[in-house]
Amino acid sequence: MATMKQVAEKARVSTTTVSHVINNTRVVSSDVRERVLNVIQELRYIPSAVARSLKNDRTHTIGMMIPNNSNPYFAELIQGIEDESFKLGYNIILCNSYDDPKKQVAYIRVLMEKRIDGLILVSSGSDAELSQLLDDESIPKVLVDRELTGVAADFIESNHEQGGYLATKYLLDLGHRNIACVSGPQDLLPSRDRVSGYMKALAEAGVAFREDNLLHSDFTSQGGFTAFQQLLALANPPTAIFVSNDLMAIGGICAANQAGIKIPEELSVIGYDDIALASFSTPPLTTVVQPKYDIGVLTARVLVDRINNSELPFRRELLATGLTVRQSTAPLKSS
Structure with missing residues (x-):
């Protein structure tokens, strides 16, 4: 691999001049600049990002931590972040915690x-060590979807309570009254907010909440499969189920099919996120739409603004959710 010294020798300039050309830290004559750049290309010299960061105090690199890259929601969120970061001149280093604090x-x-x-x-949930680490570090940071107590940072999320409300109200408008909810982990704020929206819609319609109709799972297809098995085994099983993400909803639909329950004729199912896979489930899934790509783009912009x-002042952005109606929901059939 070529070195800066080799570039300088071949271009007949000092290493300091090569550094100024690379980092734009001093005016260099056009003929010298062109000569240096030609040698860099010829030798395929790659400047050290670490060395440049020591001089400029910038690496133009953003770190991103997600809970689980097997969830397509995060893939679509990351795409928005990567696209916008690239436009703004930043690279992404992605880490996956697999829900392990x-x-x-x-x-x-x-x-x-x-x-x-x-x-x-x-x-990946609240953790005292994490909060302390982030509080100690002055690095610019943006929290997405899940706020952390005591951490001063910009915060961006979609309106999860609104999403839970929209889903449940739609099922109520279809005539359903025995509506179950498969929520995400109880310690996550988005899960709790979606349940709040579910409860709000039931209360507005004068429908009593049944404790056995609310289950907490883990945002995986297997978790949804198991939760549906439990709900469908109730003495008075629900006629409709609001599920807190699409992966769990798709797993749940599989459990219903195995139990011989027709969707949507005998059971309406509505998911959350509107991942690309939701259009291709059987039947295609009615779901709450999160503006995933837009959240990603906004996140990148807010972070770069904070870096600069x-x-x-810290920003708190709440993006609206919507509803996409497909074939997994239908009006309640009269007995």
């Missing part, structure tokens, strides 16, 4: 050691 802390320490300019975090000006 300890691994999450370890990875964030690694990212800090890589001298990232900023951090995007979708946390640490004195900006």
Whole structure:
């Protein structure tokens, strides 16, 4: 691999001049600049990002931590973040905690050691060590979807309570009254907010909440499959189920099919996220739409603004949700 010294020797300039050409830190005559750039291309010299960061105090690198990359929701969110970051001149280092708070802390320490300019975090639940680490580090950061107590950061999420309300109200408008909810983990704020929306819609319609109609799972297809088995085994099983993400809804539909229950004729199912796979489930899934790509784009912009000006007031952005109606929901059939 070529070195800066070799570039300087072949271009007949000093290493300092090569550095100024690469980093734009001093005016260099056009003929010298062109000569240096031609040699860089000829030798395929790759400047050290670490060395440049030591001089400029910038690596133009953003660290991102997500809970689980097997969830397509995060893939679509990441696409928005990557596209916008690239436009703004930043690269992404992606880490996956697999819902392990300890691994999450370890990875964030690694990212800090890589001298990232900023951090995007979708946390794997609350953790005292994580909160302390982020509080101690002055690095610019944006929290997405899941806020952390005591951490001063920009915060971006979609309106999860509104999403839960829209889903449940739609099922109520179809005539359903025995509506179950398969929520995500109880310790996550988005899960609790979606349940709040579910409860609000039931209360507005004068429908009594049944405790056995609310289950908490883990945002996986297997979790949804198991939850549906439990709900469908009730003495008075629901006629409709609101599920807190599409993966669990698709797993649940599989459980209903195995039990011989027709969807949507005998059971209406509505998911949450509107991942690309939702259009191709059997039947195609009615679901709450999260503006995933838009959240990603906004997240990247907010973080770069914070990197460029640490004195900006912290932003809290709440993006609206919507509803996409497909074939997994239908009006309640009269007995």
